[in-house]
Amino acid sequence: MAKFLLSLVRIFRPLLNGRGIDFNSMMVIVETKLLMDQRRVYMNWRQGKTKENTNHLRVALLFYGFMGIVMGSMIYFVDNFLTIMIFTHAYILFMMAMILITDFSSVLLDTTDNQVILPRPVSSKTLFLARLVHILLYLLQFTFAIAAGSWLFTFLKYGFITGLALIFTTMLTVLLAIFVTYFLYLAILHFSNEQRIREIITYFQIFMMVFFTLGLQVFPRLLNVIDITQAIDLKGYMFVFPPVWMALTVDAFRLFQFDMVHIVMMVLSILVPVAGFWILFQFLAPGFASRLSALQGTANVVKRKEDRDDKIERGSLSERISAVACSTAVEKGSFAFTWKITGRDRNFRMQFYPGLAYILVFFFIFVLRGNKSIAENWQQLPETNNYLWLIYLSMLSVSSSLTLVAFNESYGASWIYHSTPVQQPGEIILGTIKSLFIKFFIPIYLILFTIAVSIWGWHVADDFLLGFFNNLFCFLVLASLTDHYLPFSRQPDTKQQAGRFVVILVQFILVGGLVGLHYLLISRSLLFYVIIPVLILGIVLLLKKLRTLSWSKISI
């Protein structure tokens, strides 16, 4: 597809050549960039094996294509044209902006361009145009994947002209998405620095993954609640939203009705993206690259320093906690180290936080399960014992951090464990485990506890107390069952060990068994105080076992 689009660009050769633009160089750059796109690993597809020759782009496109067909089929089933069109355009706008911000940001913000291409005889206009054409081609591929389903069903149901109009407004929507994203970046760049942008993008990416996970699980259930077939009542403020303009533009062509409202909307839907794009091309973009390269490195040094001095004085949070939670120096070091890196490493956050979304997903599935509507389920909630799920859900998500913590981009730095006189690597592992438990499990557990108390009342407190020890016990059992890797010592994307499945199985049996036990005892809460000491004994033994792990037990 990229090749086909590239040959389409050649048609514009007479238009683009000259005036400081070297068409051939531009095509060479675009071609190379498209090739690199296929090799980039897309953030949504990180997990699993990455073979060198996989065309990651194709996998991503197929996924979006599939979603597009599902979304498009709604055009067929929903009869209110305006509503479904607004929905479709909003979906396209949202998806494109998200793709631009998340997957494509690495390309937009890539300063390798400056180092590789700027020393070559390529004018900045050529480079800019190459970037632009590349972005357009890239987005065209995604536009097609996302919107082809909608186009297809519109052609089928509403005929040729409406279909064409939709294709046209889709393109305008994409232009708008580009403009909005670029503008967003420029604004952030203006007030802040590159580092900050990368941070912000990380959060967008996390949001995106949460959105997908949640969307796929929860969306079908919500459909019963919101009645999408109802006509949207177009109120004044709604005319601010571009999807409404686009929808009305398509509507005008469907009905062949060109009254005042339709024409104004049509003008807006064409004028705003085109004007935005013109402003972008004329004023904003040329400064973008230079601003970005100027920002590299220098800007953010000063502020950080004050920050650091302050921290050293009172000791960072992790260090203060480690003083209480850990006994030996090695353990304390490992505790603070894990705490800090898990907070700063982008890849860790990217893989860990979306997993937390499963708490929400399971909340919907388990807590609100039943045949009645969500609202009815919600009302009956206090009469059920479903808070048990809340107690043990946090476990499932947090346990993923145990495996994730072994991976890091700079895994090579782990030579430090081997060059220092560490007698019992178990202390390092224990420090890490404690760090993960305190940093991730306890806050989540407290939040869930608060939620549970507000729904069920204080009588769940002793359940949460038992749950706490149960969870800690499970967490430690898992920690001793998995292969023991030192924190941040493994190369990302290396294959998971074969034993992984067994661990998951044990995890489910263990958690299931403990939840079952808890469930059986739920009305005899006095017995909890018999079990808790047993659990504490188990916890102490497990802690001891982990601490005394020897080098022979450490996987490398």
Add this chain to the structure above:
Amino acid sequence: MSVITIDRLCKVYDGNYVLKYISLSFEAGQIIGYIGPNGAGKSTTIKILTGIIGDFEGNVHVLGMDVRKDSIAIKQKIGYIPENAALYDVLTPVEYLNFIGRLYGMELESIKKKSTELLHLFDLGTKMDQRMSGFSKGMRQKVLLISGLMHNPEIIFLDEPLSGLDANAVILVKEILSQLKKAGKTIFYSSHIMDVVEKLSDRIVIINKGEVIADGTFESLQQQASSGSLENIFTALTGNQEHESTAGAFISIIND
């Protein structure tokens, strides 16, 4: 005729002058060693000379052309091998060189021929079609060297070209540089490795805090500083003679 003339060059970053009224001119067919401590302004000078930074005060001409106006024409005739080896490492060396070569307007045929042969010379023949993400720093540096020299430039700007190369490759690159010089090319060379600069350069320019503090042949610098190696000259001139006391303090802190 001088191939590079720098006339009262100044560069300001965030209100600080990183280059202060630098005036220099260089003849063709020389190897110029450009040295200075970290942050002295070496890379900035090179980036201005190669037309990458266009925002500066003063006048700079390369091959008789103004770097502000004719940066594209200049870039066509020079080669630049930067320090922090940034390249598109999802590509294979052959793909990368094809890309860069075509940006120089070279024909695909000639790029293919040259790049394969050069890669073989650099012992990368077996890695030609592997992606560079797994390459070591030295291997990347070799690819960068080829990408900066393939189009047969008149002037070659090198920023720490030997970093990461193994001993054999260092000898090879040094030999390549002296043969390029014999062919009449000008080499502008910035490095920290003093003994290489000492042996290779026809002329040595030392800058410190944005100013030229020494300029001449190795012998003339030796007289100026009345001391032996370039390393000693360098410390004498850059005014950093506290090494001994700093080292002493270092030891005493460790002993605490």
